[in-house]
Amino acid sequence: MTTLILIGGKSQRMGRDKATIERPDGILQIDWLARLAKLTGGEVFLSMRDDSAPPVDLPVVTDEVAGGGPLAALAAIHARKPDGPVLVLGCDLFLLDETTVTHLLSHRDPNRSATCFANRIDGRPEPLCAIYEVSGISQAAEALGRGDHCARRFLESLDPLVLELPHAAALDNANTPQELAECFAKLQHGVMPKIMHVLYFAKLRESRGLDEEQVETLACTPAGLYEELRFRHRLPLEIGSLRAARNGDFCTWDDLISDGDEIVFIPPVAGG
Known part of the structure; x- marks a missing residue:
């Protein structure tokens, strides 16, 4: 072959x-x-x-x-x-x-x-x-x-x-620096399911049709979580136009997330 x-x-x-x-x-x-x-x-x-x-x-x-x-x-x-x-x-x-x-x-x-x-x-x-x-x-x-x-x-x-994949995340790919950081986090810290509390605002809320939800994820970083959600729900915004907050504080896209965290994805203010 x-x-x-x-x-x-x-x-x-x-x-x-x-x-x-x-x-x-x-x-x-x-x-x-x-x-x-x-x-x-x-x-x-x-x-x-x-x-x-x-x-x-x-x-x-x-x-x-x-x-x-x-x-x-x-x-x-x-x-x-x-x-x-x-x-x-x-x-x-x-x-x-x-x-x-x-x-x-x-x-x-x-x-x-x-x-x-x-x-x-x-x-x-x-x-x-x-x-x-x-x-x-x-x-x-x-x-x-x-x-x-x-x-x-x-x-x-x-x-x-x-x-079916023997390792669920084995084909997660990386086409941006944020996705690469997510892949490297998985390689270094392992792949474990997590339950996250996700909040949506503005255009993301309109697209998703709800304010918040509990989601199960294999992500290790806010970037990985957002890309999973964007792929699953066809969310309209690229990660470069957003900010993220973890448990009430702004965070970087490559910060590590933990089971039970609250993650907020914040779009730009209309007209701002």
Whole structure:
């Protein structure tokens, strides 16, 4: 089985190359993913959007469709390696571990077009830690030709085998500095369910349709909690436009939260 590590994103929201970020254990993210990729026993490739120098000594597959995202990467690796399945790993998966990859490999169904995990919040298939069989990955170029660049929608169209995650937070990704701090907090402090008392104001209250609620979360920081809620309820505001308070005091987005805390997310004042 071939493994394709996706490092072709521009990392604009992160502000730096995610592949070369140093993890809390001192290992670069790309080196960690390359180590996990070797669990397949097959070749490992990097997917890049151009011919710039790769951050690690692995063969490169370059996207042939500019702006095609993960589907362009799938089409490119299928053109390079058309006769076998491909394990795809996203570069932003800082919590991905050996247990999760091994579980995916051992539960693969080669008679389905793909095998993947369910997102822990909305239950939909996760496309960037998934095995694509030839029957599935061969359809990527056709989807691109139709102008459909959505990796999740493409995966859903393949009717994949969808597995439950052995570690619930393993596919929590990081595309911003706040999300990275949340992932690092999970790596350093563990992942434990917490019950939080959340208060909403102004535009968030209007969007959520309530003033407050008790929520169960795996988050370690206010940023992680807000991103969970934003994803689950499609909240309209980006984290950069908000402030957070913990138990009555303003806090930073990377402060640690505890079971039973009261967290308030404060939007900007209208007209201010």
